[in-house]
Amino acid sequence: MHQRKGGREIPHKFEEFVYGELCYQFCEAILDYCKYLLKLDKKRLELEEDAKKRRIPAPKILKSETDKL
Numbered sequence: 001m002h003q004r005k006g007g008r009e010i011p012h013k014f015e016e017f018v019y020g021e022l023c024y025q026f027c028e029a030i031l032d033y034c035k036y037l038l039k040l041d042k043k044r045l046e047l048e049e050d051a052k053k054r055r056i057p058a059p060k061i062l063k064s065e066t067d068k069l
Contacts, residue, residue, distance in 0.1 A: 033069065040065060 017023050044061055051058035 036069065
């Protein structure tokens with residue numbers, strides 16, 4: 001472990017990971033996950049709004065869509 005300001009320690013080779021391809025892929029995967037969550041939330045809100053207008057129970061997001069998460 002390396003000593004840093006404030007007495008905190010960072011794992012050995014952490015900086016190498018941060019600037020490496022694996023970290024880039026990890027961050028990209030998190031971004032894709034968040035985009036998909038936002039897409040599902042938007043769809044849910046639209047379905048609920050449409051159901052209110054039609055005075056019917058709001059449908060649920062398909063299981064196949066949530067399984068992608």
